[in-house]
Amino acid sequence: MRYKTLVSASATFAATVLTLAACGGDAESAADYEGPYEDLVSSDECEQLREDNPDLVGETRTNALNPHVPGYATVSDDNPNEYEGFDIDLGEAVGACLGFEVDYLSVGFSELIPTVDSGQADWILSNLYATEERAEGGVDFISYSHVYDGILVGDGNPEDITGIDTSLCGTTVALNRGYVEVPLVEAVGPDCEEIGEPAPELLLFDAAADCVQAVRSGQADSYMNDVNTVNRFIAEHPDELDSAETVMLDYEIAIGVPQGEHDFRDAVQEALMVIQENGLQEELAERWELDANHVAEPNILSVG
Numbered sequence: 284m285r286y287k288t289l290v291s292a293s294a295t296f297a298a299t300v301l302t303l304a305a306c307g308g309d310a311e312s313a314a315d316y317e318g319p320y321e322d323l324v325s326s327d328e329c330e331q332l333r334e335d336n337p338d339l340v341g342e343t344r345t346n347a348l349n350p351h352v353p354g355y356a357t358v359s360d361d362n363p364n365e366y367e368g369f370d371i372d373l374g375e376a377v378g379a380c381l382g383f384e385v386d387y388l389s390v391g392f393s394e395l396i397p398t399v400d401s402g403q404a405d406w407i408l409s410n411l412y413a414t415e416e417r418a419e420g421g422v423d424f425i426s427y428s429h430v431y432d433g434i435l436v437g438d439g440n441p442e443d444i445t446g447i448d449t450s451l452c453g454t455t456v457a458l459n460r461g462y463v464e465v466p467l468v469e470a471v472g473p474d475c476e477e478i479g480e481p482a483p484e485l486l487l488f489d490a491a492a493d494c495v496q497a498v499r500s501g502q503a504d505s506y507m508n509d510v511n512t513v514n515r516f517i518a519e520h521p522d523e524l525d526s527a528e529t530v531m532l533d534y535e536i537a538i539g540v541p542q543g544e545h546d547f548r549d550a551v552q553e554a555l556m557v558i559q560e561n562g563l564q565e566e567l568a569e570r571w572e573l574d575a576n577h578v579a580e581p582n583i584l585s586v587g
Contacts, residue, residue: 329380340382347404374408393461396420413537424537424584429577433513452480457494457503542587555581
C-alpha cells in the first residue's frame with residue numbers, strides 16, 4: 284500500500300506551478316510534475332481544465348475529512364501524520380488534474396458539512412453519501428459512486444437478519460452517528476409495532492471500529508455501512524463476523540463543495556469525468572481493495 288502524507292504529491296506540482304506563475308511562465312504546463320498522476324496531469328483534458336481555471340492553479344484546497352473508515356480514509360498505522368486510502372488518492376488526483384494542492388482537516392463525521400459551510404475547509408471527500416437534507420446544510424454534491432450497504436452480523440447470523448426490514452425488530456443495531464442508516468433503521472420501528480414486535484434499539488458511535496466491536500462483544504446484533512467497509516471488517520475477523528445481506532441504497536457517494544462556489548464545483552465535476560473516463564477511479568478502488576466499487580456519473584445535487 285502507498286501512503287499519502289499531509290504534504291501531498293500534488294503539492295510538488297502545485298509548488299512548481301506557483302513558481303512558474305510567479306515568473307510569468309506557462310502555469311498550465313505539466314512538464315515538471317513529479318507526482319503519481321503524470322499521465323492524468325499531462326492529459327489534454329487536464330491541461331485544458333487548468334487553462335480554464337487559472338485561479339485554482341497553485342492554490343491549496345483543504346479537505347474536511349473523517350479519517351476513520353478503513354480503505355477510504357484512515358490515519359496511517361506507520362505515521363500518525365499521514366492519511367491513506369481511496370478518498371485521499373482520489374482527492375489528490377482531482378487536485379493534480381486541476382493544479383491545486385490538497386491538505387486536510389480531520390473532523391467528526393457530523394461536523395463535515397458545518398466545517399465547509401463555515402469556511403474552515405474548502406471541500407469534502409470523505410465517503411459522504413449525498414442527500415438533499417445534507418445539501419441543505421450548505422453544500423452542493425458531485426457524485427462519483429453508487430451506494431451498496433453491507434449488514435455485518437455475528438458469525439452464523441444468529442438473529443436471522445435479512446435486511447433493513449422487520450427482521451431487525453427486537454434487535455440492537457450499532458450505527459455511526461449521523462449516517463443515513465440511522466433514519467433508515469428508525470423507519471423500521473412503525474412496521475415492527477404493526478406486527479406486535481419491539482422496534483430496533485440503536486447504539487450510536489462516532490467510529491466504525493467501535494460499531495464493529497459492539498457486534499463482536501455481543502452488545503449489538505448488527506452493523507450497517509458501505510459494503511466494502513463491512514467486508515473488510517469481516518475479513519479481519521472471519522471466525523466472529525458474517526455478512527447478513529447487501530442492500531442498494533437510493534443514494535450516491537459524493538464530493539461536497541460550498542454552495543455558490545459554482546466555478547470550483549464545476550471544475551471538480553469535469554476533473555472527475557476525466558478521472559473516470561481514463562479508468563483511474565477504478566484503478567484507485569482496486570488499489571485499496573474496494574472490490575464492490577460502483578462508479579457513478581458525476582451528477583450535481585444542489586438545493587441552493
